[in-house]
Each structure stands twice: as structure tokens, then as C-alpha cells.
Amino acid sequence: MGKQMTEMLKGTLEGIVLALLTGKAAYGYEITTLLREQGFTEIAEGTVYALLVRIEQKGLVDVEKRPSEKGPPRKVYTLNTQGEKELNEFWNTWSFLSERLEQLRKEGK
Amino acid sequence: MGKQMTEMLKGTLEGIVLALLTGKAAYGYEITTLLREQGFTEIAEGTVYALLVRIEQKGLVDVEKRPSEKGPPRKVYTLNTQGEKELNEFWNTWSFLSERLEQLRKEGK
DNA sequence: ACCGGTACCTAGTTCTACTATGTAGTGGTA
DNA sequence: TACCACTACATAGTAGAACTAGGTACCGGT
Numbered sequence: 001m002g003k004q005m006t007e008m009l010k011g012t013l014e015g016i017v018l019a020l021l022t023g024k025a026a027y028g029y030e031i032t033t034l035l036r037e038q039g040f041t042e043i044a045e046g047t048v049y050a051l052l053v054r055i056e057q058k059g060l061v062d063v064e065k066r067p068s069e070k071g072p073p074r075k076v077y078t079l080n081t082q083g084e085k086e087l088n089e090f091w092n093t094w095s096f097l098s099e100r101l102e103q104l105r106k107e108g109k
Numbered sequence: 110m111g112k113q114m115t116e117m118l119k120g121t122l123e124g125i126v127l128a129l130l131t132g133k134a135a136y137g138y139e140i141t142t143l144l145r146e147q148g149f150t151e152i153a154e155g156t157v158y159a160l161l162v163r164i165e166q167k168g169l170v171d172v173e174k175r176p177s178e179k180g181p182p183r184k185v186y187t188l189n190t191q192g193e194k195e196l197n198e199f200w201n202t203w204s205f206l207s208e209r210l211e212q213l214r215k216e217g218k
Numbered sequence: 219a220c221c222g223g224t225a226c227c228t229a230g231t232t233c234t235a236c237t238a239t240g241t242a243g244t245g246g247t248a
Numbered sequence: 249t250a251c252c253a254c255t256a257c258a259t260a261g262t263a264g265a266a267c268t269a270g271g272t273a274c275c276g277g278t
Contacts, residue, residue, distance in 0.1 A: 002198075002202065003264085004120060004198060004199060004202045005120075005202050005205075005206070006120075006234095006235060006236070006263095006264085007119050007120025007234095007235085007264070007265070008119070008120035008121060008202055008203070008206055009120075009206075009234085009235065010116050010117075010119040010120060010233080010234050010235065010264090010265080011113060011114075011115075011116025011117035011118070011119060011233090011234075012117060012206065012210070013234085013235075014116075014234085015210075016209070016210070016213065019210075019213040019214070020213070022217065023217070027256080027257090028256070028257065028258095029255065029256050029257075030256095032256095038209060038212075038213075039205070039209055040209075043235090044235075044236055044237075044238095045256095045257090046235090046236070046237075046238085046239090046258080046259075047234085047235050047236065049256095049257060049258060049259085050234085050235080050236095050258085050259080051234085051235085052257095053258085053259095054234085068243085068244090068255070068256070069244080069255095070243080070244060070245085070254075070255050070256085071242075071243050071244060071254075071255035071256050071257090072241090072242055072243050072244090072255075072256045072257065073243090073256080073257090074255095074256070074257090075256085075257075089111075089113060090113060091214065093111065093113045093114050093117055094117070094210060096114075096148070097114070097117055097118075097121065098207060098210075100125070100147055100148055100149075101121070101124075101125070101128075101203060101207075103147075104125065104128040104129070105128070105200065108131065108132070112233085115232095115233085115265095115266060115267070116233070116234070116265095116266085118265085118266065119233090119234080119235095119264080119265050119266065120264095120265075122265080122266075123265085136225080136226095137225070137226065137227095138224065138225050138226075139225095152266090153266075153267055153268075153269095154225095154226090154227095155227080155228075155266090155267070155268080155269085155270090156265085156266050156267065158225095158226065158227060158228085159227085159228080159265080159266080159267095160265085160266085161226095162227085162228095163265085177224070177225070177274085177275090178224095178275085179223075179224050179225085179274080179275065179276085180223075180224035180225045180226090180273080180274050180275060181224075181225045181226065181272090181273055181274050181275090182225080182226090182274090183224095183225070183226090184225085184226075
């Protein structure tokens with residue numbers, strides 16, 4: 001992963017994962033695959049699991065263990081009310097930053 | 110500063126400062142003021158100075174000391190060729206991330 | 219003599235992504 | 249049987265960047 005991207009993902013990756021969970025529960029391995037399909041090809045698997053532990057401890061998601069046909073049991077994450085609230089704040093923060101940056105880019109700065 | 114914003118600024122603040130320096134040299138105190146005017150009201154002064162040290166050590170800016178009428182001498186930073194290259198890469202990284210996020214938001218995810 | 223504004227600097231803390239590695243279950247195949 | 253690939257989760261240690269919380273210094277006005 002490029003260093004710039006690594007740094008830029010700090011703070012946004014969590015929002016991205018919360019967004020992925022909107023309307024659709026998912027488990028860690030699946031989320032990693034989804035992220036890679038969306039272009040984040042170099043996301044480290046360990047990064048995703050650590051993030052999931054974090055958002056679970058923050059109480060943003062509910063967790064359920066389900067057996068898998070193909071390996072160890074999956075931990076399925078569902079966005080809860082607090083998670084939705086956090087995601088909302090994330091979009092607000094993102095919008096603010098995004099607008100400032102587009103402004104700067106427009107100014108040719 | 111909100112925690113979300115603090116994390117999200119990681120990686121982007123450097124780009125923002127490089128962008129501010131495009132076409133106009135500036136010194137630290139001035140950059141801090143500029144950032145606050147642009148809405149980053151809670152940027153810590155120390156953060157800016159640390160960042161300036163970093164981009165100087167990375168060779169992205171040239172530095173010149175100029176006397177001030179109002180206080181200690183100013184350290185004026187000018188974007189150099191390498192800095193412009195870095196800024197370019199920053200915009201590329203930003204564009205990628207920005208597009209992915211807008212996509213996610215559009216999908217209502 | 220003091221204070222506010224200008225101007226710069228830094229040691230230590232916190233948070234997040236990465237590196238590197240380990241553990242397990244399942245199915246296929248040599 | 250032994251091995252390997254894929255699925256699936258987990259974590260200890262590292263690096264990098266912004267913040268906290270100070271400090272130094274120069275100038276003008278009261």
C-alpha cells in the first residue's frame with residue numbers, strides 16, 4: 001500500500017466499513033473481499049479484523065456467530081443504532097473535509 | 110477537535126498545507142491562520158510546526174528566514190519541484206478515495 | 219514592568235493501519 | 249495418509265501523524 005493511502009485511510013476506513021454494513025450484515029473475511037473488490041486491493045487482512053474488534057468494543061455493531069460450510073465459524077457483524085449514528089457523523093465530517101479539499105483544488109492551490 | 114476529524118486529517122493535512130503553498134510562499138504562523146480561516150478552527154499550532162519540519166526534511170519545500178516587523182524572524186516555506194510532485198500524487202490518492210466514498214454514499218450504504 | 223499578539227519549537231501521548239505470524243476447519247489430490 | 253489451498257479469525261509489535269501541554273523569544277502599548 002502506498003504510504004499516502006495508508007495515512008489517508010486512517011479515520012476513513014472505519015467509515016467505509018460501517019457504510020458497507022449498511023443494510024447488509026457481513027463477516028470479516030467477506031468484508032476484506034468486498035474492500036478488495038472495491039479497489040482497496042492492498043488492505044491487510046489483519047487491519048480489517050482489528051477494526052472489527054474496535055467497532056464492536058465501541059458498540060457500533062452487533063455480532064452473531066454462524067457456522068460456515070467451508071471453514072471455521074463466521075462472526076457476522078450488523079450495524080446497530082449507535083453505528084448508524086456514528087456513520088452519520090462520519091459522513092458529516094467527510095463532507096466538510098471533502099468540500100474544503102475540492103475548494104483548494106479548484107483554486108489551483 | 111472531534112476525534113473523527115483528527116483521524117481523518119492524518120494524511121490529508123499534509124496535502125492541504127502543500128496545496129496552500131501552491132503559488133504562494135508562506136510561514137508557519139500564517140499557515141496556521143489560513144487553516145483556521147478555511148474552517149479548520151481547531152488545528153493545533155504545534156501540529157502545523159511539526160508538519161512543516163517533516164515536509165522540510167522530506168525535501169518538499171525550500172525555506173528562507175525573513176525578519177518580521179512584529180516578532181521573531183519568520184521561516185518562509187516555498188513549494189519546490191519535489192513538493193509539486195508529491196502534491197500531484199496526493200491529489201491522485203485523494204481522488205481515488207473520494208470516488209470510492211461518493212460511490213458508497215450514493216448506494217445508500 | 220507587564221501583557222497581548224506575533225512567531226517558532228518539542229517531548230510525550232493517543233490512535234490507527236501495517237507487518238508478520240499463528241490457529242483452525244474443510245475439501246481435494248497425490 | 250499426508251499435504252495443500254482456501255476459508256476464517258486473531259494478535260503482538262511497529263510506524264506514522266495529529267494532539268496535549270508546555271516552553272522560548274521579539275515587539276509595542278499601557
